[in-house]
Amino acid sequence: MARQLDYHAIHEIFSRFRASDPEPKGELEHVNAYTLLVAVALSAQATDAGVNKATRGLFPVADTPQKMLDLGEAGLTDHIKTIGLFRQKAKNVIRLSRILVEDHGGEVPSSRAALQALPGVGRKTANVVLNMWWRFPAQAVDTHIFRLGNRSGIAPGKDVVAVERAIEDNVPAEFQLHAHHWMILHGRYTCKARKPQCGACLIRDICQYEEKSL
Incomplete structure (x- = not known):
């Protein structure tokens, strides 16, 4: 488990996420x-x-x-x-x-x-x-977010509730609405479980993960 990043580091991470994808969307198809x-x-x-x-x-x-x-x-x-x-x-x-x-x-x-x-x-x-749907700043922690939170230091925690609390406590309010979407997409496509794409990671220089790949 990585150490908890400070406010400035987390703000920079989510600023980069937002610049890369201002309105992240969930991938489950639905109509209502x-x-x-x-x-x-x-x-x-x-x-x-x-x-x-x-x-x-x-x-x-x-x-x-x-x-x-x-x-x-x-x-x-x-x-x-x-x-x-x-x-x-x-x-x-x-x-x-x-x-x-x-x-x-x-x-x-x-x-x-x-x-x-x-x-x-x-x-x-x-x-x-x-x-x-209701646009509440709720944080849904899945395996991707749990992995990213612990590897990076964004939101370390021993279980999903601890990671959820860490996101709520440490991610600046301006990023709370989209935080879980940015994290799940980054965890799904870049910070993968077996072969993380560290070379293509836009937060590589801030992330606390000790086993970074090229």
Whole structure:
């Protein structure tokens, strides 16, 4: 675990991220808050590309909780069977859709507690929805962000909650809204797990990672 970088170093890192990509976007395809919620729930232990491939046929026929219930678990399963853990995910999506219809008027709530009360929705999923749809400065820490936070010194922590807190505490407010997108994209495409592309890294001179590659 790298040492925590100071304010000036972190400000410089995110200034570079912003200059390179002023409006970073999540890669999960969606058309509304509900389809975003479903896409993120389906993405656990699966790639965004794999989820997008499945939902391109699903969302045109089930883009609301009621339409998903009308499709049914068997119909949903048929659409997402290429995704890992698809049977359990299908059960969760049907259950959460029923709760949204019965308890939330068919709308996706903007409360972390209400989101996390839904089947198959953990803190990370809730934070993605809060950030991407409701534009709250919520930090959804996945494996890419956890790795980058610890390698670089941006947000070191022993677990995802500690890294989330470190981002909230140490990243300047002006960067909070897009922080998790910049970090996930950098972790996914540059600061890779096995072969980090340090030679092409725009924060190489600031990063605390001791095993930098050429």
